[in-house]
Amino acid sequence: MDTDEQWREKGATLSDKTACKEYGLTHAEIYEAIDAGELHYRSASMHGNPWLRLLRSEVEDLAASRHGKRHLKEAKAKAELARVNRELKLRTRLSQLEKQRVEIMSQLKS
DSSP states (O other): OOHHHHHHSTTSEEEHHHHHHHHOOOHHHHHHHHHTTSOOEEEEEETTEEEEEEEHHHHHHHHHHHHOHHHHHHHHHHHHHHHHHHHHHHHHHHHHHHHHHHHHHHHHHO
C-alpha cells in the first residue's frame, strides 16, 4: 500500500500520545525512531496543542522490535479490550436512557 494512501485510511494513523499509551513506547523511543528514519510523521495541532501523527503499522513494527512480538500482541489485545469495554458501557447507558424515556413518556400520557 502506498504511504500516501495509508495516511488517509481510517484507523491507519494514531497520535504520539496514543502510541505511547497503547504500545508502551516512550516519547524518547518515538523521537529516536523518527531521527533514525524508522517512523514517518506528520505534524498536527488541535486547539493550539501540537502533536505528531504516526502510521500505526510503523508504530507496531517499532514496538515489536523494541519490546518483542509478545509485548505487541498483548498491547493490541489490551487496546481491543478497552475498545470493547467502552462499547459495552455505551450500550448499557443507551438501555438506561431508553428505560428513562419510556418512564417519562408514560408520565406524559397520565
